[in-house]
Amino acid sequence: MPTMAEIVNSFSWSRSRDNTFQECRRKYYYHYYGSWGGWDATAGEEVRRLYVLKQLSSRQQWAGRVAHDAIEMAFHAFADGRDIPVEPFVADVIARMRGDWRSSKAGRYRDEPKTPALFEHEYAVDLKPEVWQALSKNVATCLRNFFRLPLLATIRKTASEHWSIEHWSKVFDFEGTAVWVAPDFGFWTDEGRLALVDWKTGAANGAAAAFQLGCYALYANEVLGVPPVKVDLYEANLREPRVTQLQWDDARLQQIKEQVRLSVRSMKAYLVDPEANVAVPADFEKTEDLRICRWCNFRAVCRPEL
Numbered sequence: 001m002p003t004m005a006e007i008v009n010s011f012s013w014s015r016s017r018d019n020t021f022q023e024c025r026r027k028y029y030y031h032y033y034g035s036w037g038g039w040d041a042t043a044g045e046e047v048r049r050l051y052v053l054k055q056l057s058s059r060q061q062w063a064g065r066v067a068h069d070a071i072e073m074a075f076h077a078f079a080d081g082r083d084i085p086v087e088p089f090v091a092d093v094i095a096r097m098r099g100d101w102r103s104s105k106a107g108r109y110r111d112e113p114k115t116p117a118l119f120e121h122e123y124a125v126d127l128k129p130e131v132w133q134a135l136s137k138n139v140a141t142c143l144r145n146f147f148r149l150p151l152l153a154t155i156r157k158t159a160s161e162h163w164s165i166e167h168w169s170k171v172f173d174f175e176g177t178a179v180w181v182a183p184d185f186g187f188w189t190d191e192g193r194l195a196l197v198d199w200k201t202g203a204a205n206g207a208a209a210a211f212q213l214g215c216y217a218l219y220a221n222e223v224l225g226v227p228p229v230k231v232d233l234y235e236a237n238l239r240e241p242r243v244t245q246l247q248w249d250d251a252r253l254q255q256i257k258e259q260v261r262l263s264v265r266s267m268k269a270y271l272v273d274p275e276a277n278v279a280v281p282a283d284f285e286k287t288e289d290l291r292i293c294r295w296c297n298f299r300a301v302c303r304p305e306l
């Protein structure tokens with residue numbers, strides 16, 4: 001493990017970073033600056049606290065991640081030529097969710113921040129057992145739908161050595177800024193087109209989803225050298241299930257680039273030293289929209305009165 005002194009908090013851009021920045025500047029500060037170094041248990045008390053809070057997921061985020069991880073596992077099995085018995089597989093995933101839930105409920109994450117940590121437990125949100133049951137039921141539904149998806153049958157007919165299973169969590173240089181983009185899944189179609197897929201397990205959010213897929217198109221263009229006309233983007237809503245195919249073109253790619261540029265510029269404008277990526281909390285205003293605060297990980301530090 002490198003020590004804290006060896007890791008530099010350097011600026012990089014991602015869509016989730018943009019999201020946090022748009023939501024609340026102070027939240028953005030806590031997440032990307034204030035909690036920096038808190039992985040070290042001997043870090044200052046506030047830094048450590050922010051770091052622990054930063055790891056919290058809402059129950060919906062957690063369920064989404066569980067489903068994504070399960071799908072990734074399924075693809076590994078398919079790539080190895082193994083088949084998957086759906087019901088035992090789903091039962092296994094649900095059992096793992098129960099284990100996660102218990103670990104979080106017991107507060108293990110306070111000492112080991114990388115273990116499951118649910119917002120609802122940290123903030124003692126009183127939820128009926130039915131709410132938790134609905135959550136695991138939704139994961140089960142999404143997974144069953146996944147296995148039945150015509151898109152999956154199409155994918156499985158293509159050569160698995162060209163699949164990209166793990167989040168292609170790749171950082172690339174975009175006009176001098178490190179950009180993180182992670183398509184959920186990618187494959188080459190029989191027609192020689194690049195298909196990038198986004199699995200959705202929650203309610204659809206049109207504008208955000210379009211920006212995300214646009215970033216995939218950017219990734220395809222910048223990293224793989226594939227122009228927008230040769231890319232198919234799929235938004236696979238597993239709850240319904242419904243697969244929407246989007247086509248991208250050069251003009252829309254230009255818009256995405258402009259959106260990313262603008263976002264980077266706005267973030268850097270908040271720094272006291274953009275070169276060294278240094279920020280001071282007082283520059284980052286708290287949102288006035290208390291509805292955002294209600295579900296904010298950092299509420300206990302930022303607005304304990306709520």
Ligand code: SF4
Binds near residue numbers: 024026286302
């Ligand atoms: S509690 Fe509210 S003001 Fe504070 S960081 Fe969170 S969203 Fe922003």
